[in-house]
Every structure is written in C-alpha cells, then in structure tokens.
Amino acid sequence: MGQTGLLDNRWDDAYAATLDEPGKLLYRSNLLGADKRITNYGGGNTSAKVLETDPLTGEKVRVMWVKGSGGDVGTIKLDGFATLYLDKLEALKSIYKGVEDEDRMVGFLPHCTFNLNPRAASIDTPLHGFVPFDHVDHMHPDAIIAIAASKNSKELTQQIFGADIGWLPWRRPGFQLGLDLEAFVKANPTAKGVVLESHGLFTWDNDAKACYELTLEIINKAITWFAKETEGKTIFGGAIAKSLSVEERRAIAARLMPEIRGHIGRDERKLGHFDDQEAVLEFVNSKDLKPLGALGTSCPDHFLRTKIRPLILDLDTANPDVDALLAGLDQALADYRADYVRYYEACKHDNSPKIRDPNPVIFLIPGVGLLSFAKDKATARIAGEFYVNAINVMRGASTVSEYQGLPEQEAFDIEYWLLEEAKLQRMPKPKSLAGRxxxxxxxxxxxxxxxxxxxxxxxxxxxxxxxxxxxxxxxxxxxxxxxxxxxxxxxxxxxxxxxxxxxxxxxxxxxxxxxxxxxxxxxxxxxxxxxxxxxxxxxxxxxxxxxxxxxxxxxxxxxxxxxxxxxxxxxxxxxxxxxxxxxxxxxxxxxxxxxxxxxxxxxxxxxxxxxxxxxxxxxxxxxxxxxxxxxxxxxxxxxxxxxxxxxxxxxxxxxxxxxxxxxxxxxxxxxxxxxxxxxxxxxxxxxxxxxxxxxxx
Known part of the structure; x- marks a missing residue:
C-alpha cells in the first residue's frame, strides 16, 4: 500500500488534558492530517459536538465544530472550523425535498451559523451533523479507498471488519448522504464506522481520544490485511520496463518539463513537480499502467486535483529517445484534449459551467516517474501526491480484487458541480507574478x-x-x-x-x-x-x-x-x-x-x-x-x-x-x-x- 508499516498512536494524554473540546478536535485533526496514509492534503474532515454558551440567550446549546470548506486537517487552526447550532442543522430536514434539492440545502447552512463564525461550512457538514455521536472522523486512507474502489468492496469490507464497520454504496457527498449515514447508525447501533464506496472512511465515538484511536485501529487493520493478502503476488501485472538511474531520470525530467510547460501554459502559466519515488516507478514500469490509468481515479478528492485520468507518454527505457518523445508531444496533448472535450460534451448538463482547461495535470513516463502541473507549485505538488494516493489505491484494489474507477458521469458531476464552480469563483485573483x-x-x-x-x-x-x-x-x-x-x-x-x-x-x-x-x-x-x-x-x-x-x-x-x-x-x-x-x-x-x-x-x-x-x-x-x-x-x-x-x-x-x-x-x-x-x-x-x-x- 505504498508507505509501509502501521500507524503510530501519537496522542499525548498530558497535552490533551490541557485542552477544551474544540482544542482536542484541533489536536486530533492535526495528528490525523500529518500522515498521508490517513488522508491527503485538503481531504477528509473532522467534527466535534460540544456544549457552548449561546451569546444571545446565555443558555447552553449544542454546537457542532466541523472542518470548514477548503480546509486541510493537517494544518488547520481553530479558525478553520465552521460552527453550527445543532438544532438548526436538524431542522433543515423538515424542508429537504429529496436528492434534487441537494444544492439548495447548502444555501441554508449559513443560517445555522453559531456566534457569527465567518468560516463557510463544507458540503460534508450534514454527514457529521446527522451521525448521533459527539466525535466523527472522515478520512481518505489509501488502504480503505483500495477496499472502497474494489469491484466487491461490500464483501471485502465485511470480510475484513465484520459488523464493526458497515458499507454504503457510492453517493455524491451532500444532504442525502448525511441522512443515509444517520439511517445506517440507527439500524446498526453497535457499528463503529462505515466504508463509503469509492470514497473513504467514517468513524465515530463520544470521546475525542477514543475516536482518534478508533480511526487508527481501522486503518491499521486494513493495512495489515493488505500486507498479508498481497504478499508474494504480482503487482500491476509485473514490470515491463525498468527504472533509469536517478541521474537519467532527472535529466529527462529537466528536458521534458519546460517543453510540456510551454505547451500547456500559454493561456495560464503552469508550474511543475517531479516525483520518482518507488511507488510511482513500480506503477509506470508496469504492464497494467495503461489499462489502469485509463480507468481514472476513484475518490472524488483525487480527480478534483488530478483530472479523471493522466496522460501516459511512451518511452522505451531500453533505448530512451527523448527527442522522439518530444516530437510526439504535440499529438499526445492534442489527443488528450480531444478526449477531455468528448468527456465534457458527453456528460454536461444544461446548466454546467463552461469547459475548463482541457490539458492534463498528471504525466506518467515509464522508467522516469510522474510529472504534475498546476497554476502554482504547491498545487502541482499536491496534485502529484494525490495521484500517488490513487496509485496506492489501484495497487491494493487490483491485487486483491478488480479496481474500479468512478464512472465518467459521476466524476463529471463532481468536477463540474455548480457548488464547486462557485468555490472556484470565490478564489482570490492571482498575484501579478503567479505561475512564474x-x-x-x-x-x-x-x-x-x-x-x-x-x-x-x-x-x-x-x-x-x-x-x-x-x-x-x-x-x-x-x-x-x-x-x-x-x-x-x-x-x-x-x-x-x-x-x-x-x-x-x-x-x-x-x-x-x-x-x-x-x-x-x-x-x-x-x-x-x-x-x-x-x-x-x-x-x-x-x-x-x-x-x-x-x-x-x-x-x-x-x-x-x-x-x-x-x-x-x-x-x-x-x-x-x-x-x-x-x-x-x-x-x-x-x-x-x-x-x-x-x-x-x-x-x-x-x-x-x-x-x-x-x-x-x-x-x-x-x-x-x-x-x-x-x-x-x-x-x-x-x-x-x-x-x-x-x-x-x-x-x-x-x-x-x-x-x-x-x-x-x-x-x-x-x-x-x-x-x-x-x-x-x-x-x-x-x-x-x-x-x-x-x-x-
């Protein structure tokens, strides 16, 4: 599963004893977000339901603290959490009209705000609010998503976790998924969490430390199971290319990246990132590189950062001809753009936002590694990290079962979600030398x-x-x-x-x-x-x-x-x-x-x-x-x-x-x-x- 070894329990009782409940939530969040095996940058969310003093009435009220929209649990501060009156959040159920009403419900979340908190609540807020436990973790661990993205993910979940962890079919995050989680908990009162198909893991408890330890326990159980099940098995169909030397890989990356950058950065400057870690090389050198790459990523957080699929550039590692690779770059990019336009036209709705940049974000080269490009260095690096997460998911799922990418329509409906578009439109204008x-x-x-x-x-x-x-x-x-x-x-x-x-x-x-x-x-x-x-x-x-x-x-x-x-x-x-x-x-x-x-x-x-x-x-x-x-x-x-x-x-x-x-x-x-x-x-x-x-x- 990429990074090996079990997750360490890093909870410090002495330090935690100095914290109030929101402080413990922040502590738990930062601990979880510090390890990419638990969740990727910006992925997942955490929450705590606590008693607060209402600034208007002076009475004690139940308030949910939950990671705000666009935040990262690993680096979040207290001001990164949205706070909502729990009773007002519950009251939204009475005006919900069904799945076609999902987007409208997001507009009501600000009406539930506690203490005039300016932090916007995320689309995942109902998923936390309707689970009847004080502490909830929603993580995107590679080991769990490998289960969630397998063809028989429901059966695997039951096989690995028994009755402790349930399973729910794929549904786009939102109000209805929150209701589905609530119904599951009521029907399975002894369950400790649930695997969401093609998505991730939810765990819950009424104590902050216990919730943190439960999350680690479930992920470690999956890591241990995969280690046993994949031992001695051929990964990704075996290697058909060999890795070039470190010096050769860097030299080829140095030649390719400026050329690619020029081809995809005429309308908006792009910055690049190069990754040739072992997990990447195992994938790009493999027999299954092209069929698995074509299936696309599974977890919504993955393809929002990486696009649904990468561009694979052919390189004969026995005779690496970089000039020939560069000569074919125009056509490779043209083919990718044409396929992205096909994807957009096939899946768009009457009210879909206009097509965005059709250029690839992720480039995979046998023997060399992974190149990622975005509007700034951090975004390019994070996109690369997300695709490494996707590789780890494909590695696990394809070894123990059959890997499944998210269907194109489902992927499109998240990539071009009107709420996602609104978030993009709210982003600050780039600085004058951004991308340079x-x-x-x-x-x-x-x-x-x-x-x-x-x-x-x-x-x-x-x-x-x-x-x-x-x-x-x-x-x-x-x-x-x-x-x-x-x-x-x-x-x-x-x-x-x-x-x-x-x-x-x-x-x-x-x-x-x-x-x-x-x-x-x-x-x-x-x-x-x-x-x-x-x-x-x-x-x-x-x-x-x-x-x-x-x-x-x-x-x-x-x-x-x-x-x-x-x-x-x-x-x-x-x-x-x-x-x-x-x-x-x-x-x-x-x-x-x-x-x-x-x-x-x-x-x-x-x-x-x-x-x-x-x-x-x-x-x-x-x-x-x-x-x-x-x-x-x-x-x-x-x-x-x-x-x-x-x-x-x-x-x-x-x-x-x-x-x-x-x-x-x-x-x-x-x-x-x-x-x-x-x-x-x-x-x-x-x-x-x-x-x-x-x-x-």
Whole structure:
C-alpha cells in the first residue's frame, strides 16, 4: 500500500488534558492530517459536538465544530472550523425535498451559523451533523479507498471488519448522504464506522481520544490485511520496463518539463513537480499502467486535483529517445484534449459551467516517474501526491480484487458541480507574478535578496543562486518560513563556471518546470588606479560581471526558447557602466560590457517574446556584500573621506539628496519583470537618486 508499516498512536494524554473540546478536535485533526496514509492534503474532515454558551440567550446549546470548506486537517487552526447550532442543522430536514434539492440545502447552512463564525461550512457538514455521536472522523486512507474502489468492496469490507464497520454504496457527498449515514447508525447501533464506496472512511465515538484511536485501529487493520493478502503476488501485472538511474531520470525530467510547460501554459502559466519515488516507478514500469490509468481515479478528492485520468507518454527505457518523445508531444496533448472535450460534451448538463482547461495535470513516463502541473507549485505538488494516493489505491484494489474507477458521469458531476464552480469563483485573483519562476544570481546578497522578496510577494517562485553557501542557507530558511517551502529553492552557483551554470538551470527545470525570469545580479567590485590594476583583478571583474552574465543569459535564452512562452531578463548593472569613475577601470569596463550585452540580447530575444532590460543602481551600501570590506575602504579613500561618512557622502552627492536602498532596486526590477512593462525591452532604468553623468540620453 505504498508507505509501509502501521500507524503510530501519537496522542499525548498530558497535552490533551490541557485542552477544551474544540482544542482536542484541533489536536486530533492535526495528528490525523500529518500522515498521508490517513488522508491527503485538503481531504477528509473532522467534527466535534460540544456544549457552548449561546451569546444571545446565555443558555447552553449544542454546537457542532466541523472542518470548514477548503480546509486541510493537517494544518488547520481553530479558525478553520465552521460552527453550527445543532438544532438548526436538524431542522433543515423538515424542508429537504429529496436528492434534487441537494444544492439548495447548502444555501441554508449559513443560517445555522453559531456566534457569527465567518468560516463557510463544507458540503460534508450534514454527514457529521446527522451521525448521533459527539466525535466523527472522515478520512481518505489509501488502504480503505483500495477496499472502497474494489469491484466487491461490500464483501471485502465485511470480510475484513465484520459488523464493526458497515458499507454504503457510492453517493455524491451532500444532504442525502448525511441522512443515509444517520439511517445506517440507527439500524446498526453497535457499528463503529462505515466504508463509503469509492470514497473513504467514517468513524465515530463520544470521546475525542477514543475516536482518534478508533480511526487508527481501522486503518491499521486494513493495512495489515493488505500486507498479508498481497504478499508474494504480482503487482500491476509485473514490470515491463525498468527504472533509469536517478541521474537519467532527472535529466529527462529537466528536458521534458519546460517543453510540456510551454505547451500547456500559454493561456495560464503552469508550474511543475517531479516525483520518482518507488511507488510511482513500480506503477509506470508496469504492464497494467495503461489499462489502469485509463480507468481514472476513484475518490472524488483525487480527480478534483488530478483530472479523471493522466496522460501516459511512451518511452522505451531500453533505448530512451527523448527527442522522439518530444516530437510526439504535440499529438499526445492534442489527443488528450480531444478526449477531455468528448468527456465534457458527453456528460454536461444544461446548466454546467463552461469547459475548463482541457490539458492534463498528471504525466506518467515509464522508467522516469510522474510529472504534475498546476497554476502554482504547491498545487502541482499536491496534485502529484494525490495521484500517488490513487496509485496506492489501484495497487491494493487490483491485487486483491478488480479496481474500479468512478464512472465518467459521476466524476463529471463532481468536477463540474455548480457548488464547486462557485468555490472556484470565490478564489482570490492571482498575484501579478503567479505561475512564474525567477532565477536570481547573487540571490543571498542585499539587492538579490530584496529582489527575491519583492518577486515572491507577487506570487513568483524564486531560485536563489549564490556562491556564498552560508548566506544562501540563511536566506532560503527565512524565505521558506515567510513564503512556504514550495516557493523557494536554492543552488550554489559560481557564474564563471559553465558546468555549474548548466547544472543550476537543470535544477530549476526539475524543481519548477522551467524559468520565466532571470535577474542577473551576481556582483563584485574593485578599486585601484590603472597602473596598479593587476591582470588578476581585471580578469576577475570581467569573469564575473561580463562572462558570468553571458553564461547565465545564454542558458536562460536556451530555456526560454524551448518553453516558447516568452521570457524576461533583467541585468543589475551600475551607474558606473554609463559614467566613468576614477580608480575603477576594471569594474566600470565590465559594467559597461553588461549594459551592451543586454542591448544585444534585447535584439536577439524580441522575436521570441524575450525582453531584456537593465537597472543601474548607485551606492547601494546597505546589505550589500561588495560594500563590505576593501571596496568600501577604497571608495572612501578615493573620495578622501572616512569610511563611516560614505553613505552620507553618496546621499549628498545625488541630485535628489536620497540614499538608494536594495528595496529601491528591487522595485525597479519588479516593474521590468511584470506585465506593467510588457512593451519595454532594451531599456535602462537608473536608480541612483539622480546623477547627471549617467543620464542615458
């Protein structure tokens, strides 16, 4: 069943004793949601019925706390739970007219809200409310869904659990399923839970800890049963392909992902995720890959994230011809889209929402693994995780029985459910750089870090590239806390070494699917009269500031052209690239080379929608690595002032009498990377607080 071993009981009595009933519900929820074998991200829900003081009457009333719409039990906080008067929820039964009334009933849930709680109640609320127990868990464990998705799931449920766990046939979640659960409990008062066909598990108890332990007990019983029943059996019909090496898999993923991203991301940018864990490789290498993949997923949570079925790309692992695979990509995608349109047209209703993006979310490649794509990295990663859950389900069900996907009409009715559409319409508008990946050299320094922060705040994923490993680690850790681990990657990079530049862009492609923005910012500075400028000093400036900018730009251009969805390059040059400065010939010449290289690249990239622009800072001392040490001392000596007076000296020297900060440069870079400057290329923005010598015209 994918991840092996039994679930551990992680309940801490001492800690739980400090909690009230809502607190115990939160504790239980977080424990359950922390293990993907119990439920997937955003899947399942939990509830507790507790006595609360009515804010209007001051009397004690029964209130149900239940996971709110769109929440995740693993990461939920108390404010993620909806709260409803139980008597008002019960009263809704009197106005229910039958299954055709399901959607209308959802509109009445807000009328049951306790204490003006703004958290919207989910469609699963009646499933919890009508079960006459104080604590209810609804989970999507792979081991249980493997039973629920088997052809003889009712018989398997009875065989494994006896009378403890019942079985109910497939029904879309909603008011009627809540009534079905209530009827089951009344008819089976000693039952501890129920398996829902093609869906998941419900368990209940009148104590929070007992409910948690019951959920673990039932899942562990299923895991143990599957381990025994599948031991020694051929899985997925056996292997007909073999896994390539880790290096080969990553290299192929790095080639495929930008191409796929370009093909499916023209209307809405997509980010990618690569997964080659053992469970994935076992499936993609198997004889049953195509027949099982074609059946589609079973659990509603699965195909809402992954679409009903994946796109399988043929690769001969004995002779992996990636060029041939790429040559057939257009046709493979066209066939998938045509089949998705067929599915939509065959299943749509008069009031169905318009067809959504017909491109696949999940790509499966023998010998290589799984690629998933979505509008942001987290969603792409989670979609991949959901399909791994689906693989685990298919593994169990097809080994002990016959796996059944959800019928297309049932799948469509959930995917295009009007209530689901309303939820999508309520989602906030994407940020300006959502779906974009920014590769930032010198990313752990003052300007680089400020730029990464500015772009991440606008929804971009960032690749921090820097030669300083210690600073890189600190910056990455900070960004993970502030923007999430999905939004940031780091790579040690010496921009003067061709092989490390190639490797860094390969890493970016595997981690995110490609790159949209290059901010070339790696820096160095030196100061000496020309007669004291050594060849080593001259070469170091040229190597980093000219050759380094050439190498990262060349690789970015190659990637941009493969993606074929445009691209954006911003050079961080210097006022000194336009205005000469004494005792800095190596630095000024290299910065001038940067500016001219940017102009050349703007000419070359325009036909592919690749924009190249330059930002010229001046005297950005705060947070800057190049201003720590000799450069600061040399510039102070050149101006015949004390080192401590340098910042004030530059402020007074500027026309606007202002200091220039890293955030000021980051703002200019953001403008040039955003659609606000979509018609600008080959331009220079001076951010120097005014310097007549560096006027561009």
């Amino acid at each position: 990946v920014a590769f930032i050299t010198g990313g752990a320094g003052g300007i680089g870090r400020a730029t990464a922060e500015r772009l991440a705040n606008e929804g971009a994923c960032v690749v921090l590239a820097d030669i300083d490993e210690a600073a890189l680690e600190v910056t990455k850790g900070d960004f993970e806390k502030r923007f999430s681990a999905d939004a940031v990657r780091s790579v040690k990079l010496d921009v003067t070494k061709e092989d490390t530049v190639l490797s860094a862009f390969t890493q970016a492609s595997v981690e995110f699917g490609g790159v949209d923005i290059l901010v070339s910012n790696a820096g160095i500075a030196s100061s000496a009269p020309v007669e004291e400028t050594t060849l080593a000093m001259w070469n170091k400036n040229i190597d980093i500031l000219a050759t380094g900018y050439f190498l990262v730009s060349r690789e970015a251009f190659r990637l941009f052209r493969r993606q074929n969805i445009g691209g954006n390059v911003v050079f961080v040059a210097s006022k000194n690239g336009l205005a000469s400065s004494p005792n800095a010939s190596a630095y000024c010449t290299a910065k001038a080379a940067e500016i001219h290289l940017a102009r050349c690249l703007a000419l070359e990239g325009a036909d592919a929608g690749i924009r190249v622009n330059t930002v010229n800072p001046d005297a950005v001392l705060r947070g800057s690595k190049i201003w720590n040490g000799e450069w600061r001392e040399q510039r102070a000596a050149s101006s015949k002032i004390e080192v401590t007076d340098l910042e004030e000296h530059y402020r007074k020297r500027s026309m606007l009498k202002l200091n220039v900060l890293p955030e000021d440069i980051a703002e200019a870079i953001y403008f040039l990377t955003s659609d606000a400057s979509a018609k600008s290329t080959g331009n220079i923005i001076n951010v120097d607080a005014g310097n007549a010598q560096s006027f561009t015209r």
